[in-house]
Amino acid sequence: MTHSPTGSTLAEAEAFLAAHPEIEAFDIVLHDANGIGRGKIIRRHELAGLYTGGRHLPISILGLDIVGEDVHETGLIWDQGDGDLRAWPIPGTLKALHGTNPPRGEVLMSMYHLDGAEMTSDPRHALARQVRAMADEGVHPAGAFELEFFLLDPTFGEDGYPRPAAAVLDGRRSGWTEVYSVDHLHGMEPLFSDIYRAAEAMGIKAETVISEYAPGQYELTLHYRTDVMQAADDLVRLKRIVRLQARRHGVVACFMAKPIERYAGSGMHFHVSLQDGAGRNVFAEQTEGQWTDTILHALGGLRATMGDSMLVFAPHANSWRRFAAQSYAPVSPSWGVNNRSVALRIPAGAVAARRIEHRPSGVDANPYLVAATVLAGIRHGLRHRIDPGPETTGNGYAGGDDLPIPVDWRQAIRAAQDSAFLKDALGADMHRTFTAIKAAELARVARTIADVDYDLYLHTV
Structure with a gap:
C-alpha cells in the first residue's frame, strides 16, 4: 500500500x-x-x-x-x-x-x-476506536491532561537517594516542600522558558506552571482540546520536551509515579467532558449544582469500571507506591465536587466548562490508553444509566467504598486479565498485548532482589 x-x-x-x-x-x-x-x-x-x-x-x-x-x-x-x-x-x-x-x-x-x-496493538488505535464509538452515539469527547513531574539532581544525595535539582538560575538548593511558591519557580525560570518555547514550536499550548507538593516537584497544565487524541499527543510530546530541555540544563526530569518515598507522587489527571454535534457541553447543568443525568451516569460508569481499569491508570510496580491516605492520590473510586481527596472530581468553575477530573492515573501511565479506558467507562455508564451513588464530602480518605479496587500491582494485573470490560475498551489485541507486557514486568520485578531484602534479612535470618 x-x-x-x-x-x-x-x-x-x-x-x-x-x-x-x-x-x-x-x-x-x-x-x-x-x-x-x-x-x-x-x-x-x-x-x-x-x-x-x-x-x-x-x-x-x-x-x-x-x-x-x-x-x-x-x-x-x-x-x-x-x-x-x-x-x-x-x-x-x-x-x-x-x-x-x-x-x-x-x-x-x-x-x-x-x-x-x-495494527490494533498500537495504543493510538485503541483511543481512536473509542472516539469513533462516541461519535456514533452522538457525542464528542474533549479534554486535557495535567503533567506532574520531578526535577532531580543527576547525582544521588549522600543517603543514596534522589534529591531535588538545584535551581538552574543560580544553583540554590531547597529541601522544603515549596508548594505554590512563586519565588521558588524563579530558580527554574530559564528551563521553563525553554520548555514553553519548545512547546510553542510544536503548537502545544502549555499553560500554568506551579511548584507542587514535594521538593523538586512541578506541574504543567495543558490547554483544553476539543479533540482528545490531540490532548494525548500534547501530553506525550510535552513529556519529551521537558525531558530534553531538563537534560540540556543539566537536571533530570523524572516521570516516575513515586520517586521519593516520603513525599507525594506525580499524577496525570485527565479532565474530560462531552460535546454534542453543535458543540454544546452535555455535562453542563441548567442550574448550577443540579447535575445532569449525563454527568452522573458518566461518573457511575467510571466508578463501576475503575477496579477493572486500575492497571491502565497504575501500570508499573512503582505506580502503586503513590496511593496513600492524605497524599492527593485517591484510594477508592469515590466522586465529589471541588474535593481533591476523591478519584472523580467535578471541579469548581463556570457551568459552561463543566467536566470530570479523573485523578487515579500516575504520570507514568500511557495517556492514549488512559483516555481510551476513561471514555469506555463513560460510555458504559451512559449506556446502562448507572447511578454513581452519594457524593463524597469532606475527607474522602476517611471512609470505605462499596466498590473495591485492587490494592496492589499483582491484583490489578489479574483484574485486567479477567476483565471483559477492559478487553472491549482497549480492543482484544491491545488488551492481550498490554496485559502480557505487564505480567512479564511483574515476573521481572518478582525475581529481582531489592535493596530492602538486604536491609531486612542479610544479617538477621
Missing part, C-alpha cells in the same frame, strides 16, 4: 521542508503500550519517502516491556516471525524541535498492516 491510511500527504512534508531549510534530521516516534516513544532518526532527504510510502518497522516494536525486551506472550514476536509492518505519519504532527544542534524535527507515527489495516 502506498496511500497513507492516516491522511498524511507529501504536500505537508514539502511545505515543512521549504519553511525549515535548516533542519537536517527528524525523529519519527511511535508510542508503545507503556507510552514510550520508539522509532528512528531519519535524514532530511528521507522525509518525502516517509510521506509517500510510510516506514517499515518490526511488529515487535509494539511487544516490548519497559526496558525494551521482547515479551513473547504478546504474540507479536516470533509468532509473527518479527515481520515488518508499516508506520505512517500522523497529519499535523510534523514539527520543529527547539534547541537541538544540529536542528531536528519530529513527527508522530502510527502502525498499520501492509494492506493499510490498523
Whole structure:
C-alpha cells in the first residue's frame, strides 16, 4: 500500500521542508503500550519517502516491556516471525524541535498492516476506536491532561537517594516542600522558558506552571482540546520536551509515579467532558449544582469500571507506591465536587466548562490508553444509566467504598486479565498485548532482589 491510511500527504512534508531549510534530521516516534516513544532518526532527504510510502518497522516494536525486551506472550514476536509492518505519519504532527544542534524535527507515527489495516496493538488505535464509538452515539469527547513531574539532581544525595535539582538560575538548593511558591519557580525560570518555547514550536499550548507538593516537584497544565487524541499527543510530546530541555540544563526530569518515598507522587489527571454535534457541553447543568443525568451516569460508569481499569491508570510496580491516605492520590473510586481527596472530581468553575477530573492515573501511565479506558467507562455508564451513588464530602480518605479496587500491582494485573470490560475498551489485541507486557514486568520485578531484602534479612535470618 502506498496511500497513507492516516491522511498524511507529501504536500505537508514539502511545505515543512521549504519553511525549515535548516533542519537536517527528524525523529519519527511511535508510542508503545507503556507510552514510550520508539522509532528512528531519519535524514532530511528521507522525509518525502516517509510521506509517500510510510516506514517499515518490526511488529515487535509494539511487544516490548519497559526496558525494551521482547515479551513473547504478546504474540507479536516470533509468532509473527518479527515481520515488518508499516508506520505512517500522523497529519499535523510534523514539527520543529527547539534547541537541538544540529536542528531536528519530529513527527508522530502510527502502525498499520501492509494492506493499510490498523495494527490494533498500537495504543493510538485503541483511543481512536473509542472516539469513533462516541461519535456514533452522538457525542464528542474533549479534554486535557495535567503533567506532574520531578526535577532531580543527576547525582544521588549522600543517603543514596534522589534529591531535588538545584535551581538552574543560580544553583540554590531547597529541601522544603515549596508548594505554590512563586519565588521558588524563579530558580527554574530559564528551563521553563525553554520548555514553553519548545512547546510553542510544536503548537502545544502549555499553560500554568506551579511548584507542587514535594521538593523538586512541578506541574504543567495543558490547554483544553476539543479533540482528545490531540490532548494525548500534547501530553506525550510535552513529556519529551521537558525531558530534553531538563537534560540540556543539566537536571533530570523524572516521570516516575513515586520517586521519593516520603513525599507525594506525580499524577496525570485527565479532565474530560462531552460535546454534542453543535458543540454544546452535555455535562453542563441548567442550574448550577443540579447535575445532569449525563454527568452522573458518566461518573457511575467510571466508578463501576475503575477496579477493572486500575492497571491502565497504575501500570508499573512503582505506580502503586503513590496511593496513600492524605497524599492527593485517591484510594477508592469515590466522586465529589471541588474535593481533591476523591478519584472523580467535578471541579469548581463556570457551568459552561463543566467536566470530570479523573485523578487515579500516575504520570507514568500511557495517556492514549488512559483516555481510551476513561471514555469506555463513560460510555458504559451512559449506556446502562448507572447511578454513581452519594457524593463524597469532606475527607474522602476517611471512609470505605462499596466498590473495591485492587490494592496492589499483582491484583490489578489479574483484574485486567479477567476483565471483559477492559478487553472491549482497549480492543482484544491491545488488551492481550498490554496485559502480557505487564505480567512479564511483574515476573521481572518478582525475581529481582531489592535493596530492602538486604536491609531486612542479610544479617538477621
